[in-house]
Amino acid sequence: MMKKICILFFVACFSFTSFSQELEAILLAAGDAEQLTQAYIEPALKGVVYSMNDGWYTTGKTHKVLGFDITIGANLALVPDKDKEFLFRPSEYNFVTTQTGGDQTISTILGDDTDGTVFDVRVPVGDGTFKVAEFEMPGGIGDDFPLKGVPSPLIQLGVGLPTKTDFKLRFLPNIGVDDKVKNFLIGVGLQHNVSQYIPAMEESPFSLSALVAYGYTKVTYAIDDEDALDDVTVTNGEALFKLNTLSIQAIGSVDLAIIDFYASVGFGSGGSQLAMNGDYTLTYRLEDEQGNDLGNVSETLTDPLNFKTNVNSFRLGVGTRINLSVFKIFASYTLQEYSNLSAGIGISVR
Secondary structure (H helix, E strand, C coil): CHHHHHHHHHHHHHHHHHHHHHHHHHHHHHHHHHHHHHHHHHHHHHHHHHCCCCCCCCCCCCCCCCCCCCCCCCCCCCCCCCHHHEEEHHHHHCEEEEECCCCCEEEECCCCCCCCEEEEEEEEECCCCEEEEEECCCCCHHCCCCCEEEEEEEEEEEEEEECCEEEEEECCCCCCCCCECCCCCCCCEEEEECCHHHHHHHHCCCEEEEEEEEEEEEEEEECCCCCCCCEEEEEEEEEEEEEEEEEEEEEEEEEEECCCEEEEEEEEEEEEEEEEEEEEEEEEEEEEECCCCEEEEEEEECCCCEEEEEEEEEEEEEEEEEEEECCEEEEEEEEECCCCEEEEEEEECC
């Protein structure tokens, strides 16, 4: 089960990074390439941040010293409709237009429309000639993921420390889905029992704690020159995806014998980066002002694209956990900019 969850997350990151293989054609857009690619890819970068920044807790109660829990599960960030498409206005770009002309609504990478959009490129050289090309921006891949959300796995170990504090460690092994891809994920957190400072809560089923957690992810994907006859030649190509997250929350729970209920309020933030590294040689047709063909011209770009997205959002979460002796089954929902669903199973020894 866990491998399937890991593969699903890996497919998500792999899809975002491997789309650099298709997005390389957007480099033909010259000075418009960064703005156009940012509009297309940004919802994916935000979605992974929100997905990876959840699922750190299933109760407000902490372990006794050396008590522990092992949790296996998954998070799913739900992409709002407004981020499934963007409005392309030619007036906001210098060198590209769609072949249909005028303003046009275009699917982002997480959109529902799988059809690509063809763009025309016309870049003035400065001597009365123009570099001319066309490329197709890929459509959306939202239908490839459950509930059209961004998934992430959850493999987590929690251990009780003195002062009624839990240390949490989150990790994901390199599962080797593809030889061209390498991944690394680690996260650490501390959950401290606040109930111990409130005498009336010591013997009650209510628990209150504070949590701070940080996560880091890195995925690299080798970009090959798969079509030697197209207008973009790739040398030492690589897509690089990086992610960091920070969560600060207050957690309260009602811990009963069979079923627990928990809620949280707090703040989540993070940043993600997608870079396209390597050398990319672009080939354009050269035309004069009358559109006469003057042959081809080429230029090489090194490390051409680097996108960073930062997110900050208040969070309100609710969840429940079923206790079957040491075995636990949990599910939760977090309300934030990209709301999140979490579910999984675990073993907990107090």
